Amino acid sequence: MTEPCCEERAYHGHPELGDPNQVYFRGRPFRYRHTLNWRWPAVMRVRAAAPLTKVVLNRYPGVVIGVAVYVKGRGLSLLWARPGRTVQVA
Secondary structure (H helix, E strand, O other): OOOOOOOOOEEOOHHHOOOOOOOOEOEEEEEEEEEEEEEEEEEEEOOOOOOOOOOEEEEOOOEEEEEEEEOEEEEEEEEEEEEEEEEOOO
């Protein structure tokens, strides 16, 4: 590479090194989780890109913040938390 990598930039990926979902920080693989910030439960109407029927979890690495139920692409989502700060794990 001719440009600086992993020193100037904070979090970014290297899909050419294997896992396209691996995040790197300062040249090393960065594994992280989010803390959980509780909030008042909220119900929202949602729409899926594909006409599917299923139940899905709304999650971030390390934390589940809600659940959604889709029927033919339209559904309801119940959220009870927000992802909090990012915590590095070994």
